Amino acid sequence: MGMEVSGIIGLLVLIACIWAIVQTLQSTASTGSKVLWTVLILVLPILGLIIWLLAGPRPVRG
Structure with a gap:
């Protein structure tokens, strides 16, 4: 059972x-900022997501 649960958690992460990267790329942040956020999310998936949720660029509203 442990393998199935970890597989589901991995899929959710x-x-x-992917959602965080798409939102970052659609934001009004500079290109350099978008690249740094994308790398952070890819290198540190869980920690990067938490940091992105707290301090990341906001998507364009409209």
Whole structure:
């Protein structure tokens, strides 16, 4: 059972990372900032997501 649960959690983290990267790329932040946030999310998936949620660029509203 442990393997199935960890697989589901891994899938959820992957989906959250993809969503965060898409939101970052759609934001009004500079290109350098977008690259740094994307690298942070990819290198440190869980910690990067938490930091991104707290301090990351906001998507364009409209």
